[in-house]
Amino acid sequence: MRVMIAGIDGYLGWPLTQYLLAKGHTVGGIDAFLRRQWVEEMGSHSAVAIAGMEERLEAARERWGQEVLFQEGDLTDWELVRAFVEDFKPEAIVQLGECPSAPYSMIDVHHATWVQTNNIVGTFNLLYAMREIVPEAHLVKLGTMGEYGTPNLEIPEGFFEIEYKGKRDSIPFPRQAGSWYHWSKVHGSNNVMFACRLWDLKATDVMQGVVFGTRIDEMGSDERLRTRLDFDQAFGTAINRFCCQAVVGHPLTPYGKGHQKRGFLPLRDSMQCLTLAIENPPLAGEYRVFNQFQEVYDITDLARMVKRAAARLDIQVEVRNLTNPRKELEEHYYKPVHQKLLDLGYQPTHDVETEMLMMLRDLANCRDRISSKLEALIPDVHWDGSRRKVDFLEMHAGLKS
Amino acid sequence: MRVMIAGIDGYLGWPLTQYLLAKGHTVGGIDAFLRRQWVEEMGSHSAVAIAGMEERLEAARERWGQEVLFQEGDLTDWELVRAFVEDFKPEAIVQLGECPSAPYSMIDVHHATWVQTNNIVGTFNLLYAMREIVPEAHLVKLGTMGEYGTPNLEIPEGFFEIEYKGKRDSIPFPRQAGSWYHWSKVHGSNNVMFACRLWDLKATDVMQGVVFGTRIDEMGSDERLRTRLDFDQAFGTAINRFCCQAVVGHPLTPYGKGHQKRGFLPLRDSMQCLTLAIENPPLAGEYRVFNQFQEVYDITDLARMVKRAAARLDIQVEVRNLTNPRKELEEHYYKPVHQKLLDLGYQPTHDVETEMLMMLRDLANCRDRISSKLEALIPDVHWDGSRRKVDFLEMHAGLKS
Numbered sequence: 001m002r003v004m005i006a007g008i009d010g011y012l013g014w015p016l017t018q019y020l021l022a023k024g025h026t027v028g029g030i031d032a033f034l035r036r037q038w039v040e041e042m043g044s045h046s047a048v049a050i051a052g053m054e055e056r057l058e059a060a061r062e063r064w065g066q067e068v069l070f071q072e073g074d075l076t077d078w079e080l081v082r083a084f085v086e087d088f089k090p091e092a093i094v095q096l097g098e099c100p101s102a103p104y105s106m107i108d109v110h111h112a113t114w115v116q117t118n119n120i121v122g123t124f125n126l127l128y129a130m131r132e133i134v135p136e137a138h139l140v141k142l143g144t145m146g147e148y149g150t151p152n153l154e155i156p157e158g159f160f161e162i163e164y165k166g167k168r169d170s171i172p173f174p175r176q177a178g179s180w181y182h183w184s185k186v187h188g189s190n191n192v193m194f195a196c197r198l199w200d201l202k203a204t205d206v207m208q209g210v211v212f213g214t215r216i217d218e219m220g221s222d223e224r225l226r227t228r229l230d231f232d233q234a235f236g237t238a239i240n241r242f243c244c245q246a247v248v249g250h251p252l253t254p255y256g257k258g259h260q261k262r263g264f265l266p267l268r269d270s271m272q273c274l275t276l277a278i279e280n281p282p283l284a285g286e287y288r289v290f291n292q293f294q295e296v297y298d299i300t301d302l303a304r305m306v307k308r309a310a311a312r313l314d315i316q317v318e319v320r321n322l323t324n325p326r327k328e329l330e331e332h333y334y335k336p337v338h339q340k341l342l343d344l345g346y347q348p349t350h351d352v353e354t355e356m357l358m359m360l361r362d363l364a365n366c367r368d369r370i371s372s373k374l375e376a377l378i379p380d381v382h383w384d385g386s387r388r389k390v391d392f393l394e395m396h397a398g399l400k401s
Numbered sequence: 402m403r404v405m406i407a408g409i410d411g412y413l414g415w416p417l418t419q420y421l422l423a424k425g426h427t428v429g430g431i432d433a434f435l436r437r438q439w440v441e442e443m444g445s446h447s448a449v450a451i452a453g454m455e456e457r458l459e460a461a462r463e464r465w466g467q468e469v470l471f472q473e474g475d476l477t478d479w480e481l482v483r484a485f486v487e488d489f490k491p492e493a494i495v496q497l498g499e500c501p502s503a504p505y506s507m508i509d510v511h512h513a514t515w516v517q518t519n520n521i522v523g524t525f526n527l528l529y530a531m532r533e534i535v536p537e538a539h540l541v542k543l544g545t546m547g548e549y550g551t552p553n554l555e556i557p558e559g560f561f562e563i564e565y566k567g568k569r570d571s572i573p574f575p576r577q578a579g580s581w582y583h584w585s586k587v588h589g590s591n592n593v594m595f596a597c598r599l600w601d602l603k604a605t606d607v608m609q610g611v612v613f614g615t616r617i618d619e620m621g622s623d624e625r626l627r628t629r630l631d632f633d634q635a636f637g638t639a640i641n642r643f644c645c646q647a648v649v650g651h652p653l654t655p656y657g658k659g660h661q662k663r664g665f666l667p668l669r670d671s672m673q674c675l676t677l678a679i680e681n682p683p684l685a686g687e688y689r690v691f692n693q694f695q696e697v698y699d700i701t702d703l704a705r706m707v708k709r710a711a712a713r714l715d716i717q718v719e720v721r722n723l724t725n726p727r728k729e730l731e732e733h734y735y736k737p738v739h740q741k742l743l744d745l746g747y748q749p750t751h752d753v754e755t756e757m758l759m760m761l762r763d764l765a766n767c768r769d770r771i772s773s774k775l776e777a778l779i780p781d782v783h784w785d786g787s788r789r790k791v792d793f794l795e796m797h798a799g800l801k802s
Contacts, residue, residue: 078510109479109529116525117518124517128510131786152570162563167734169553174573175591183595187588190576194584198728198784327599383599385532
């Protein structure tokens, strides 16, 4: 299958390229290397040293004997997107090309505006290019479980049937996101849903949980095939940050009381799920939503799992909560359904602690890169609009790890 | 009360200025005169000749002895918005400064992208200016009943309490809009809802029905106080277009089967409702939604009412349906609640036919302006992305008027 990856240079885009090439698919992609710039703006860099795109493509060529069609450029540039789609004629388009950071979007009015417009315009360009050139292609759009927020209800996969005042209807499950970034994903989901109704396009909207992991098997030992792993406050995600903290002996830092529950999945599971979506497209006009995660975890439980895994490598770390810079519920009901990918054959990685051990071993080789940017780990972007480093939280005994 | 009107030069903004001045409020406003440009781009102009802003402000000064602080400029310009709010220190901000046209947003990728980004960024700038300078001010944001679409459920005012799989919660009523423009309003509603939760701002989100009418009493006979009235395919709305068609003897043209149901309200009711919202702000942190319309009407019934009113002025017109350029249900369930404004004291104009008579008399003086742009009345922007003039619809006898 011909698969176009928007955001091919990113944390997910580059491993997905390899996963698809290894399965015999043809891959092309666009990237403007903005992720590298954003992380630099946050005063950080990837914990794992990564190669430039030319080296990456060379490595892929050597390994799988396939040429990846690559175009440097911005998804918000309509002519560039149109020309690429015209040239490559994708059967599937994976939209990994949005800015994925909640804290980055909360910095100030300029970042809020930029994240929302950037994400909306990029997806608009893909939708219009599909309509015009490849109306039978399948859009796989990366959303986030964060679109739903934490309602006091079971969270279905996108839609639910309800009875209200004596009438029944199947309607979209309301979204209650928690940052300008998360809302940008809701806006995008709404636009994609409407485009399917409007033009009979087909799309899978992936409400993905938080991804963690340093590698997939396909990378082997070729350094050029490694993907980035961020640990700064804006682009680092929970388990990845905890593992980076562990290898440099820094306390693991849940925010607030630390009982936020979220869906998580290993990088290898993300690749497996996205590929299942790509290889099993919906019908024309169908907009389907997948809740994509391996399991729901409590953030503090995850920190303790990382602590245990680290201990097996003789690294002793403590868990110390930080005051929460976000506005979010720290204890809440959370029960999202995730059945559709299992129905397609998703085999979840159940041994999460082994995955963490693998990460810690990889990241132990990146200690210098992490230590040199340690300041970037401690958040200073507050949801109230201010910017100041957070403190450790004074917690009563019962809450300590 | 100090009221800032974003979009003060528009169809609603200019009469609202007068309505508020007449009630003793202080008014300031921003406008970039984009509405005048958009209508020109659609090959049309306002049926009612309107004065320029300087003349308008001069007339307001003469009539109410009040200076209106006016700033020409674009809401997407953060520094301009910030400076105006800093200078004027509004207690209420009415966001009438978004592009309000569904067909305009459906023209092509550039218009779709522009309408959504323009509308999102303008509202972002207002929200951030409130947060920074006037956190106790009240935002009255113009949304549209079209945000809800036409679900097979009663439509509450923004939120509803449901039971689902044994759990109860009060959640946002899901939106199912029908154009990129309507979705831009949903995106804006979501952003405003989140800003209230985030920063304890207060906002009223007005899900307004379709407004019709040429005047409010406050205008008297001063030509400089008249507001625009559009009849082109993009910026003209149903009753206003029917009345313009009637006075030049053109058939009245519902789209498709013509049994779409929508909430409507006279211009004077819109002014009354917006002012009730302004004068009765919500509490800090409260995001409330008003469904603002006088009554729900079937489009064909409205065409027949205009036909009857025209006959009273000895104008004979027929109703002839056009093929529908939009993708929408032409027959559907529709039951939106509208109680909150009534609870605040809204006195609806019940005599809609008299309102139509008044419009027809006003518009009879604008025949030349309408006739000179008659082509603009017939839609060519299709929801499938094509552009071609629609034809009259061949209908079987039972459907004819």
